[in-house]
Amino acid sequence: MTVRLFNTLTATVEDLVPADGRELRIYACGPTVYDYCHIGNFRTFLQMDVLRRFLRQQGYRLRHVMNVTDVDDKIIRNAAEAGLAIGAYTAKYEKAFFEDMEALGCERPEVVARATENIPEMIALVDRLAEKGLAYRTGDGSWYFRIAGFPGYGKLSKKDFTGLNDGARVDVDEYDKDSARDFALWKAAKPGEHFWDLNLGPGRPGWHIECSAMAMKYLGESIDLHAGGEDLMFPHHENEIAQSESASGKILSRHWMHVRFLLVEGRKMSKSEGNFFTLRDLLLKGHKASAIRFLLISVPYGHPLNFKQDGLIESANAVERLRTFAQRLRGGGFAEGRDAALEDLAQRTQESFREALANDLNTAEARAAIFEMARTANSAADAGSLRAGNVPAMLEALRQFDEIFCVLEDRDAEITRRALEWGQAEGRLDRAALQLQEELSLDEHRIEALVAEREQARRSRNFARSDEIRSHLAAKGILIEDTRDGVRWRRR
RNA sequence: GGCGCGGUACCCAAGUGGUAAGGGAGAGGUCUGCAAAACCUCCAUGCGUCGGUUCGAUCCCGACCCGCGCCUCCA
Numbered sequence: 001m002t003v004r005l006f007n008t009l010t011a012t013v014e015d016l017v018p019a020d021g022r023e024l025r026i027y028a029c030g031p032t033v034y035d036y037c038h039i040g041n042f043r044t045f046l047q048m049d050v051l052r053r054f055l056r057q058q059g060y061r062l063r064h065v066m067n068v069t070d071v072d073d074k075i076i077r078n079a080a081e082a083g084l085a086i087g088a089y090t091a092k093y094e095k096a097f098f099e100d101m102e103a104l105g106c107e108r109p110e111v112v113a114r115a116t117e118n119i120p121e122m123i124a125l126v127d128r129l130a131e132k133g134l135a136y137r138t139g140d141g142s143w144y145f146r147i148a149g150f151p152g153y154g155k156l157s158k159k160d161f162t163g164l165n166d167g168a169r170v171d172v173d174e175y176d177k178d179s180a181r182d183f184a185l186w187k188a189a190k191p192g193e194h195f196w197d198l199n200l201g202p203g204r205p206g207w208h209i210e211c212s213a214m215a216m217k218y219l220g221e222s223i224d225l226h227a228g229g230e231d232l233m234f235p236h237h238e239n240e241i242a243q244s245e246s247a248s249g250k251i252l253s254r255h256w257m258h259v260r261f262l263l264v265e266g267r268k269m270s271k272s273e274g275n276f277f278t279l280r281d282l283l284l285k286g287h288k289a290s291a292i293r294f295l296l297i298s299v300p301y302g303h304p305l306n307f308k309q310d311g312l313i314e315s316a317n318a319v320e321r322l323r324t325f326a327q328r329l330r331g332g333g334f335a336e337g338r339d340a341a342l343e344d345l346a347q348r349t350q351e352s353f354r355e356a357l358a359n360d361l362n363t364a365e366a367r368a369a370i371f372e373m374a375r376t377a378n379s380a381a382d383a384g385s386l387r388a389g390n391v392p393a394m395l396e397a398l399r400q401f402d403e404i405f406c407v408l409e410d411r412d413a414e415i416t417r418r419a420l421e422w423g424q425a426e427g428r429l430d431r432a433a434l435q436l437q438e439e440l441s442l443d444e445h446r447i448e449a450l451v452a453e454r455e456q457a458r459r460s461r462n463f464a465r466s467d468e469i470r471s472h473l474a475a476k477g478i479l480i481e482d483t484r485d486g487v488r489w490r491r492r
Numbered sequence: 493g494g495c496g497c498g499g500u501a502c503c504c505a506a507g508u509g510g511u512a513a514g515g516g517a518g519a520g521g522u523c524u525g526c527a528a529a530a531c532c533u534c535c536a537u538g539c540g541u542c543g544g545u546u547c548g549a550u551c552c553c554g555a556c557c558c559g560c561g562c563c564u565c566c567a
Contacts, residue, residue: 029567030567031567032565032566032567037567038567040566040567041566041567042567043567044567045567047567072565073565074565157495157496157562157563158495158496159494159495159562159563160494160495207565228567229566229567230561230562230567231561231562231565231566231567232566232567233562234562234563235563235564236566258567259567260497260561261560261561261567262567263560263561266559266560267560268560268561268566270566295504298504298505298514298515299504299505299506300505300506303497303498303505303506304497304498304560304561305504306504306505308503308504310503310504310516310517311503311504311516313516313517314503314504314515314516314517315504315515315516317515317516317517318514318515318516320529321515321516321529321530324529324530325530328529328530356506362506362507363506364505364506364507364513364514364515365506365507365513365514367514367515368505368506368513368514368515369513369514370514371513371514371515372513372514375514375530375531378529378530378531379530379531379532381530381531382522382523382530382531382532383531458525461525463525463526466525466526467525467526467527470526470527470528479528479529480527480528481527481528481529482524482526482527482528482529483528483529483530488528488529
């Protein structure tokens, strides 16, 4: 099925098709590894994950490149403060980033490109621009891009730069630029700073050039899709377009996708507002990784997502409902035969799911289809009309759902344990986290033993003892359910 | 000031020119030793306000109110 996505460049929904008819070439802006990533960052990466998973499910072949920005002003500053080489400083955060991505169930893109490993390519690109008269050097040895030399500037963000914009907010530090809007391609090194000295003079790359150079290196001069958070639209992506298209004479990307912001309680997340959460913060508060993933992908990428911690509880409950349903189907015990209406439902669910995602990645509608199937199927199972022959198609619908949403398998306790280990090593465990650690320290054998003892008590109709065990476990976050097919336990 | 987005039930949140998906929470019920799970019923004559177009608008147009984002580093 052809996937349709809103294209920022044309402001319309368009088919996503590989230009070469074979492999879709995607470049997505990745993290700057100067700190732990926050959930706003992860909303974007998670939405990209949904996109790539769905594209592959629909038969697309992908070459998805994500950059890791491992040199910039903050990194240089923080590394110097920590007395570390920048590589040593960024290694820690890059590692944490991929651990977090793994915890959230994000697939690794086909190519992960580090800025510091592609400096020669960036320099070559600046050279090309200089040859065309679009890059110039200022008194301090920095290189800038001449925006006046690129007529299309502003076409992505729909900004008009033809007027007299200079002067509105002039950057006083950069007085010798030709125009206040001109942006840095190469920043001259200040004393004591890390620098590369090839043929542009000692310095380091400007932010935008890395993406232009790496997209070109790994995907070619013209790609199918370029994506990132909405804040990157301007100036970052606009500047990439200016650099790449000036150098190559070709369109950088035919399609542009921007993930809208995640807001916290209706406001933009920022450290100064105190509404700033990293993934690790949330895990240590006891939120499940699956709930975080489910919440962050449940609102379609084209809408802002209003994040609240209560939403995570709700999402955890919603995920649990689907897990319970899947378990029920797998548990079997249904009468032979096949109900035609339910067979039809399973097919329709698969179609609705696929169609919702193909329509500009409408994850909200896609998940609604699955919940509808779960409700009807549960109801039928209660009534006895769900037959063994209906199970495979329903499990297939769930499989297709989980290939994208990736929340049914329960890895939550393990992921939280890892976060707790990290928190302990970093001295970041507060009372709530210690309580959580205590709960998770109860191992499965011990739980199973207590559950068995409770079963024994129940059989001899010693309900006092049975309830005592149940409430003892409940206090440790373990919920026990007696079902027709025996006992089942799970963590709150 | 410029550009843009959004205001849908208690909360989160899709969506459509023909009368409001889904999830969570809540209330009542079925089942259960009791719970839990699951299911059933209830929970917006209503989709920011006011006009307009239309046989008909939450969805189109206009004005207004409110909230937010970008325009500077930022997913």
